[in-house]
Amino acid sequence: MGEMVDINDELVRSVVTxxxxxxxxxxxxxxxxxxxxxxxxxxxxxxxxxxxxxxxxEAQRKPRKRGYRVVQKAIGSV
Structure with missing residues (x-):
């Protein structure tokens, strides 16, 4: 089926919880x-x-991007 993966590996920890x-x-x-x-x-x-x-x-969720980059540039936050 799938390969065994080391749960304590740093790369695995950054992708899954x-x-x-x-x-x-x-x-x-x-x-x-x-x-x-x-x-x-x-x-x-x-x-x-x-x-x-x-x-x-379970896979870690990516943070939701808030606002539009154009608007953020206009207000100077980017």
Whole structure:
């Protein structure tokens, strides 16, 4: 079918967006309270990031061009 591609390759990263389907909310909240826990002498293990959806690889969208170049030249923004 297709060739295997290294997802971590910089060229691939600039063309596609990879979503691993995990929910990192609990880990983000844990990181926000990490300094507080260290200061208070509490050791809380990092919570897991559960799988909530399938892995998605989708092409990055090109930004929409706003306005016409002639108009932009007239106002001096180009």
């Amino acid at each position: 990879v979503d691993d389907g995990r929910d990192y909310t609990a880990q983000l909240v844990w990181r926000m309270g990490n300094r507080r826990d260290m200061r208070n002498g509490v050791s809380v293990p990092i919570p897991p990031a559960p799988k909530v959806s399938a892995v998605r690889v």
